[in-house]
Amino acid sequence: MKTVLKNKSKTVTSEKTKRMSGAEMVIEALVEQGVDTIFGYPGGAVLPIYDALFQQDKIKHILCRHEQGAAHAAEGYARSTGKIGVLLVTSGPGATNAVTGLTDALLDSIPLVCITGQVPTFLIGNDAFQEADTTGITRPCTKHNYLVKDVDQLANVLHEAFHVSGTGRPGPVVIDLPKDVQFAEGSYVSKTNAVTHMYQPQTEPDMTAIEEAVRLIANAKKPIFYTGGGVINAGPKASKDLTEFVKKTGYPITSTLMGLGAFPAHEEQWLGMLGMHGTYEANWAMHDCDVMVCIGARFDDRVTGNIEKFSPKSKKIHIDIDPSSINKIINVDIPIIADAGSAISAMLKVWKEEKYKIDQDALNKWWSQIDTWRAVNCLSYKNSDTIIKPQYALERLQYFLSKDKRDSFITTEVGQHQMWAAQFLPFNKPNRWMTSGGLGTMGYGLPAAIGTQLGNPDGLVIDVAGEASILMNIQEMSTAVQYNLPVKIFILNNQWMGMVRQWQELLHGERYSESYTESLPDFVKLAEAYGGIGLRAETPDELDDVIEQMLKTDRVTIVDVRTCQSENCFPMIPSGKAHNEMILAADADKFDKKLV
Template structure:
């Protein structure tokens, strides 16, 4: 029922009505009325971060690991501008977020008042939609609309900017409307004629590939289940983007691994040589396509996506299907079964023979050491020792992120949180805080590089304050690893500002926060050290000292096609090029 209340109370009531249980935020003058209301209730928990960027990344981790929208609360001016990186990150990766920002009173807007910023103007390019609330009577409607927009169609971040006088004023609160009452209603059902034509193409394809992305995970558990059923029924191989890992199990026998710039040789070769490529919930990102004019040059292409603006934006496709992944896959399976479950099995068997030949390259092979921990080895041991546990992985951005994608394996969706499109250093630690808050009994590990990790190191305070036992697994090579690798391979080994010459003692840093610090530099000690990290019942900083100049392969050099990859010299025979790599 409609009832009278202050704008600040409306905010809390709307969050309650939307099923929100956690808000990540940082208080300030322009949001104190909302914080006062948060203090007077017990339904919603507020997690005090140490930086507003971390609040948004924590909300991203919460959202990605639960499938529910994440919520962040920040003050005006610098509070809102500090949230911009997280908003852009969520927009690029289609993460549903609601960011509530305070604003100076309406009568002061435009006066350059204390901590005033044009938040709506600043965040317009990095949100799915945003609103400036100018009347308390409009606040409930806009808050409910924010949740609807963030979670409908292609998910994304939204922002509601709430002036302080709107928070103090009294108005009429209206409860959450039915979803059908909103004007924004993206179509979820795909065109049946296009779906039927795609099934016909699948029936005669000799070299099909499923290319999947984060849209499968965003569509919910049903989409992942339907994808698995479709892959197993047809027998076609499947690959995935960085954001789509876990939608199809890595242990599945149709799995080719990740594709793209640091994807597996067999996945990239299959994408290049296929004759039918079915893109499901991905957007043909440049890290996937390489040279667009040479991308999968001989294939008929299909694209299933909820966002019509993504289709034919980068790669022209023959079967454009706008719709929610789960709905489209359900229809696709039904039509395929109704038409007799037909596939060219003989051609498919030959296609798999070629793929098995590509797998013999063993593209992830590396030269191990008995004296120095190789980063690949560290992640192999982390995978082996945590396999089967209730485990969630977040990452920072760089070489360690790609190695984690290559060497850690995910059989379920929502277990892998990483910054894909924006590539945000500093994402992983606060994201792990959000994941741990959502899953208090789970093992949450942030795979980090020392450079990325230092960008939001202050969140150790958050982890300690709320008893969140997040494990920070830092592959410490004392370098900006990916920058250094590119400088070695592409810039004549001129290492411009890519060596970290002043790093903290991470063990002492952990202890300064009251957490546990572990350092390991000997491969022989690594298993015991990892188990010590896992078994400790609080936050841990694990300083894993690794080979300083190891390169991440495979790698598609900039401007090259999928079938022009650099492999490490342990993967193939041939003339060794720069950085111990061979062009194949």
């Protein structure tokens, strides 16, 4: 390996190199990288590292109950703190269990470093006990991966892994570490002496393109900002600059699921989320705009709908850190390859220097058009006195959260409840919303909430869940209890896999194949069995009281909110349809049920 050659020459030149075992190098490198919390699960092939962990006190290890849980916990930790999440798992099943979490992190661009144990080098390829081709399996679901066969390479690889994971478009990196390498003694290379790879992606924008983009933005008649997770990944300053820039222009702004919180939802310019279950005003504004400013989003199919009919009249500016995102799905007029934060601050600077003025008349017209779409009140629903509507439950949750002084963090599982949470809970700050966007991983929310709570000990962390998703990683209740994490699990329990049921109703002739859960556990007793607190609300009258109780608990708490079984999540753009063909709750009967 190239890095090895460089590394070796370095090692020779530096006079004093510390000698230590591979396992000790792992700890040393993690400490040097500023890691204080890791998530994991021990097993045969990582025992030397666990032994080294036992003999130190700089790194806190969180014992999860499943490697998938450990991976999502690391993701939640990373997403809510802006740091790199670290997990440690064993070979074979340990590594394969982590694969879902790694893929999730890849699709949502979450920085993770995952250390997997491996059978000793001399047994690799022999179908040894708990052997799996970890680098082979994880190659397509990581940003990069390594198999380290020489202990003298290890320290450099560890530092390089952190560099690759956090630089450019963030993502998961796997280091597969055979057991004999963990035992072997070698020379440690410190972070400062490490030769990180020539991996240096472009992060600074081309200023000519920025100037051209700002000119286009300033002259727009019907502009819209469309931002995504890239703004969150660029750090809190990017969100601050975005807010300043958008406020200076007075233009409307929408965001993807992953980008919620980058622009404060309480601002008048905020149109809500866009896409398949986005708001009517956001989607229509995207469709009718003449200038679209896409920052750190990637024109996902859940956002664009039918790409042939996507925003036909607009000039498009696309800022992305990943060159392969440009023109991948939608052809754009001004592509800018840059870190979202650098690009926004550059645009802001140009805007101020050139003293741009917007066309106020055109903008007023545009806003009055948007106001007619807003007047549709697309998130309205029919409330009930007897049954808890899921939307109502979230509105009440929001009411009590807004009165709570703590900083609140929301995680979700995947399905209807996730979309309702995105629609009904406003996010005013970045890093407060942890959800599985790209991969759509059921079972993400509880472990992610655990990671979030560990990263934000004083925060109020709530996992908005569905009763089907929560069961996918329910074992992590045990982790929450062990580390005294007062995570709240707010289950919108309709006894159905809600989104599956909704598609079956609307698109598959109401044939509800396998989407009803026959025998659910008693969630109150389940919470108690784990050592947590269980609460239940069955009617709208009980709801407020239960939410208030939940917010006061000092332990992990499950709230079983029995909701309406047949509620569908609207508005909705049926797949393959355009933004202006979205369907509102009021017109649900107009849904073309022949689409299959």
